[in-house]
Amino acid sequence: xxxxxxxxxxxxxxxxxxxxxxxxxxxxxxxxxxxxxxxxxxxxxxxxxxxxxxxxxxxxxxxxxxxxxxxxxxxxxxxxxxxxxxxxxxxxxxxxxxxxxxxxxxxxxxxxxxxxxxxxxxxxxxxxxxxxxxxxxxxxxxxxxxxxxxxxxxxxxxxxxxxxxxxxxxxxxxxxxxxxxxxxxxxxxxxxxxxxxxxxxxxxxxxxxxxxxxxxxxxxxxxxxxxxxxxxxxxxxxxxxxxxxxxxxxxxxxxxxxxxxx
Numbered sequence: 294x295x296x297x298x299x300x301x302x303x304x305x306x307x308x309x310x311x312x313x314x315x316x317x318x319x320x321x322x323x324x325x326x327x328x329x330x331x332x333x334x335x336x337x338x339x340x341x342x343x344x345x346x347x348x349x350x351x352x353x354x355x356x357x358x359x360x361x362x363x364x365x366x367x368x369x370x371x372x373x374x375x376x377x378x379x380x381x382x383x384x385x386x387x388x389x390x391x392x393x394x395x396x397x398x399x400x401x402x403x404x405x406x407x408x409x410x411x412x413x414x415x416x417x418x419x420x421x422x423x424x425x426x427x428x429x430x431x432x433x434x435x436x437x438x439x440x441x442x443x444x445x446x447x448x449x450x451x452x453x454x455x456x457x458x459x460x461x462x463x464x465x466x467x468x469x470x471x472x473x474x475x476x477x478x479x480x481x482x483x484x485x486x487x488x489x490x491x492x493x494x495x496x497x498x499x500x501x502x503x504x505x506x507x508x509x510x511x512x513x514x515x516x517x518x519x520x521x522x523x524x525x526x527x528x529x530x531x532x533x534x535x536x537x538x539x540x541x542x543x544x545x546x547x548x549x550x551x552x553x554x555x
Contacts, residue, residue, distance in 0.1 A: 295321065299391055303345055316512035317345060321391075323511045326350040326413035328401060328429055330377040332491065333419030333443055335367035336500030337507075341417075342385040342392045344508055349385065350395040350413055353377040364493035401425060406432040415510060417503050418442040421486065423477035430455060430470030441506045442470065443499045447489050450499040450525040454506050454517040457539070467519050468539040495527045 295317060300307065303317050325346050327334045330353040341349055357365075357372045357380055365377075372380040378396035385394050399405060401420075410416055410432045418429045418440060426442060433440040437458035444451050457469040502523070509515050524533045 294318075296391075299345065302389070302391075306344070311514050312512050316514070319512050320345045320508065321347045323415065324348040324350065324413045325507055325511075326352065326409060326416045327419060328352050328416065328425065329419035329421070330365070330367060330381040331355075331361065331419060331421065332364040332445065332486075332493075332496035333500040333503060334417070335365045335381070336497045337417050337419060337504045338367055338381055338385060339388065340501055340504035341507065342388045344504070345389065346392060346507075346511075348393045348395060348413075350397060350409070351378045351381050352397040352399065352401050352409060353381075354398055354400045360487075364491060364496050366497065401428065403428060407436065410436045410438055413438070415439045415441070415507055417507055419500060419503070423474075426470065427477065434458070434469050439510050440470070441503045441510075443503050445486075445491060445496050445499055446484075447486075448492055448495065448527040450495055450527070452499060452502050452506070452518060452523045452525075453521065454510070454519050456517070456519050461520065466539045468537055469543055471543055472540050473522060473537045492527055495525075498525070498527075 306317050307314050355377050357368045367384045368380045378398045382394040434457050440455040456467045521534050
């Protein structure tokens with residue numbers, strides 16, 4: 294049940310068509326794992342906390358540096374040198390005392406990803422490298438957990454939602470991350486934000502959209518970005534969506550995959 298304080302706090306949700314009290318109860322009962330408390334994870338965590346997600350797990354083994362503060366809005370100048378999970382947890386506590394934070398100050402990898410993913414209802418991937426994205430997406434596939442994943446580069450962003458354990462309206466399996474990106478690009482082809490730079494407000498937009506997709510999935514609202522990749526060009530403020538589909542020769546089934554359609 295929602296307390297009187299929660300009823301007032303979430304009043305704008307409770308009067309919202311298609312969400313209401315039942316939807317807010319679903320948010321309160323949900324457990325969401327956020328991979329990374331950086332540029333994408335920071336705004337995602339903030340909006341999940343404000344929305345009343347009951348439990349937020351945060352995975353990050355890094356500490357806050359001064360160069361993070363241009364975009365990682367969950368951290369402040371006084372947090373420089375602190376573990377990001379601790380800084381993020383403190384900020385969540387200031388936003389919403391009804392939210393429980395579970396911190397995981399570990400480097401995510403094949404040895405621990407399965408247990409981490411299994412403990413939550415939904416995963417938001419805010420990592421900054423393909424190795425982690427494949428590791429997380431494969432784990433979510435096998436654990437049958439929804440995954441909202443995004444990526445950014447300089448002035449461009451992309452976002453999709455993965456539900457490969459479910460089928461579409463025609464009974465076909467939904468695509469996996471490997472249907473969209475069968476192989477990682479060659480090393481060095483995609484420069485890091487430390488080399489190429491990144492527009493701070495762009496990651497704020499993308500991380501907020503990740504939180505939006507997660508809230509929709511949990512509350513059962515609208516149509517998620519399943520089988521669709523949202524592309525954002527911040528220079529021209531152009532938003533495009535391309536479709537992609539499941540391929541039976543997906544690498545998860547032991548073969549190569551080609552599955553993108555315009």
